Amino acid sequence: MKTEMIACLIIAGVTLLIRALPFIMTDAFHKNAQSKFLERLSDLLTPALIGMLVVYCLKDISFANSTGISALIAGVVCVASYVWKRSTLVSIVVPTVLYMILINVL
Amino acid sequence: MASKETKIAFIKSLPVMAGYMTLGIGFGLVYTSAGFSGLWAILFSALVYAGSMQYVSVNLLTSGASPIAMVLMTLTVNLRHIFYSISMLGKYKGSGKYKPYMVFALTDETFSIACNGAPEGVEDAPKYYFLLSLFDQSYWVLGTILGVVLQELVNIPFTGVDFSMTALFIVTFTDQILNRKSLSASALGIVVPFVCLLIFGSANFLIPSLIAIGVILCIAVLVELKKGEDHEN
Numbered sequence: 001m002k003t004e005m006i007a008c009l010i011i012a013g014v015t016l017l018i019r020a021l022p023f024i025m026t027d028a029f030h031k032n033a034q035s036k037f038l039e040r041l042s043d044l045l046t047p048a049l050i051g052m053l054v055v056y057c058l059k060d061i062s063f064a065n066s067t068g069i070s071a072l073i074a075g076v077v078c079v080a081s082y083v084w085k086r087s088t089l090v091s092i093v094v095p096t097v098l099y100m101i102l103i104n105v106l
Numbered sequence: 107m108a109s110k111e112t113k114i115a116f117i118k119s120l121p122v123m124a125g126y127m128t129l130g131i132g133f134g135l136v137y138t139s140a141g142f143s144g145l146w147a148i149l150f151s152a153l154v155y156a157g158s159m160q161y162v163s164v165n166l167l168t169s170g171a172s173p174i175a176m177v178l179m180t181l182t183v184n185l186r187h188i189f190y191s192i193s194m195l196g197k198y199k200g201s202g203k204y205k206p207y208m209v210f211a212l213t214d215e216t217f218s219i220a221c222n223g224a225p226e227g228v229e230d231a232p233k234y235y236f237l238l239s240l241f242d243q244s245y246w247v248l249g250t251i252l253g254v255v256l257q258e259l260v261n262i263p264f265t266g267v268d269f270s271m272t273a274l275f276i277v278t279f280t281d282q283i284l285n286r287k288s289l290s291a292s293a294l295g296i297v298v299p300f301v302c303l304l305i306f307g308s309a310n311f312l313i314p315s316l317i318a319i320g321v322i323l324c325i326a327v328l329v330e331l332k333k334g335e336d337h338e339n
Contacts (some may be wrong), residue, residue: 004146007167007176011160012153014180020209022191029192035295040327042189044291047282048319049182051295053158054279055315057272059308074269083284089125092273096132099206101265 070102110232115137115237123245130249133160134271135257137250139264144254151250155211155243156339161271169309182316189274190217194258197223197230208232211239248294 012077058075061067078095085091108116130151136145142164150160156336166176172214190212198208212220216239224231257264299315306314325333 001143001146004142006173007163008146008150008153010173010176010249010261011150011156011163011180012175015154015156015159015184018181018184019191020188022188022195023198023205024208025274026195030195036331037327042186042328043324044323044327045319046186046291046299047279047287047292048323049185050275050279050282051292052299052302052315052319053162053183053275054272054314055296055303056162056312057275058177059303059311067224070266071269071272075272075276078273079142079280082277082280086284088274088277088281091277092132092270093128095273095276096270099269100264103266 026063066106069098070106074099075104107135109233111228111233114225114228115234116181116241119221119238119241119245120217121177122242125215126242126245127249127252129157129270129274131248131253132249133157134253134255134269135264135337136161136164136253136270137270138254138257140168141268142167144258147254148247148250151243151247156184156187156213157246158271158274161268164268167270175312178313178316182312187212188215189220190214193217193221197221197231198235201235201281203251206298208235211243213242232256291323294319298322304317 058071061071063069074095077098078091082088082091083092133145133151133194134147137150138144139162150163154160154163159180161177166179171179191209194212194217199316201208220235220238224234228234279292279295283289298318299311302311302315302318305311
């Protein structure tokens with residue numbers, strides 16, 4: 001209970017700080033928003049950080065048990081369904097249900 | 107009688123409804139399935155209100171992460187929001203009493219709608235942005251409550267439901283590639299953390315990955331801009 005409260009407050013605080021910072025320091029950000037360096041860096045940083053989060057999510061899977069092969073199959077279905085249908089919702093719900101079934105049957 | 111702004115904001119928020127309800131249900135399920143309290147699941151959705159990060163929070167809680175690790179992870183997952191705020195500086199200017207909540211509730215989805223500006227027929231733009239943000243968050247909180255209730259009712263552990271977080275990031279990652287954001291940056295985001303994972307292990311790979319990605323991209327952008335300047339000269 002206490003850990004949950006601490007985690008919630010820390011994460012809420014940092015998130016709010018990120019969202020509010022440009023509004024608090026408007027002048028500094030207005031100037032820098034036009035900076036080519038920051039603009040380009042943010043363009044590249046987003047896909048890279050998302051890639052890192054994919055690795056983070058999969059860091060504990062193991063091919064010694066059913067989690068590895070299940071995640072691999074569900075992951076392929078996730079990418080394929082998104083390329084095909086371009087629906088975020090479908091590509092989250094279908095692979096998740098598939099994964100939940102696969103880790104139990106494989 | 108609902109005001110014009112209320113109606114327009116509600117209509118504009120509809121595309122977000124299905125997604126937020128489903129992901130909200132998923133979060134409620136993932137959070138309570140991990141053995142944590144439903145009350146805090148709902149409070150996370152009310153106070154943090156950042157989808158991906160809330161899923162990651164469950165992971166941080168189960169692994170007993172330190173407060174420092176929590177701060178770093180939040181920065182990593184949510185840093186992109188700083189660019190949303192920068193983009194909205196102009197449109198959200200002079201929103202008065204509505205502004206604090208609008209800033210707090212500027213999520214990916216709300217940004218994707220609000221960045222188009224206030225639609226025709228809206229006289230009170232701040233009120234429109236405020237209500238749009240409020241509708242979006244209400245779907246998110248409502249979904250979380252449903253997820254918590256579902257877990258209570260069915261009372262079976264939804265093992266594997268946390269794959270929804272993985273799927274969410276895989277979808278975002280695929281979308282970045284399909285929109286040709288930057289293939290090399292996407293590849294870098296997979297390769298560098300993977301190498302760090304092999305070297306440092308799953309408990310410690312995040313910080314070295316972040317540093318390496320940051321340094322490599324800063325150098326890459328500097329080189330690129332320098333080349334551009336040389337080209338112009």
